[in-house]
Amino acid sequence: MTKEAANELIQKVHGWSLVNEGDTLKLNRSWKVKTFKKGLEFFQIVADIAEAEGHHPDLHLVGWNNVKIEIWTHSVGGLTENDFILASKISALDSHHLFRKASK
Numbered sequence: 001m002t003k004e005a006a007n008e009l010i011q012k013v014h015g016w017s018l019v020n021e022g023d024t025l026k027l028n029r030s031w032k033v034k035t036f037k038k039g040l041e042f043f044q045i046v047a048d049i050a051e052a053e054g055h056h057p058d059l060h061l062v063g064w065n066n067v068k069i070e071i072w073t074h075s076v077g078g079l080t081e082n083d084f085i086l087a088s089k090i091s092a093l094d095s096h097h098l099f100r101k102a103s104k
């Protein structure tokens with residue numbers, strides 16, 4: 001989709017940002033987790049959604065408690081509606097117990 005279309009849809013997925021990485025549009029969101037293992041727990045829940053959707057995010061767990069998820073569609077080298085659907089399903093998770101308070 002175009003940058004214009006993405007700019008419209010991004011407003012509907014709370015907490016996510018639109019980034020342009022090497023000319024590829026991606027969705028991006030970060031959290032701070034309480035512990036390293038809670039980060040992995042979060043990834044497991046996200047993995048279950050990804051498998052159910054047949055759409056898979058890039059998962060990063062860096063510096064023990066910084067989780068970043070990027071979503072884009074590799075096959076088109078940019079964003080599709082599926083990326084926004086996956087992002088909103090991740091945001092709808094009840095996973096507050098895994099995160100540090102400040103990072104929401």
Ligand SMILES: C[C@H](O)[C@H](O)[C@H]1CNC2=NC(N)=NC(=O)C2=N1
Nearest residue numbers: 054055056057072073074075076
């Ligand atoms: C065959 C299979 O459905 C495809 O390879 C899917 C799997 N999950 C995917 N996930 C994402 N994010 N982008 C893709 O292009 C993609 N392709």
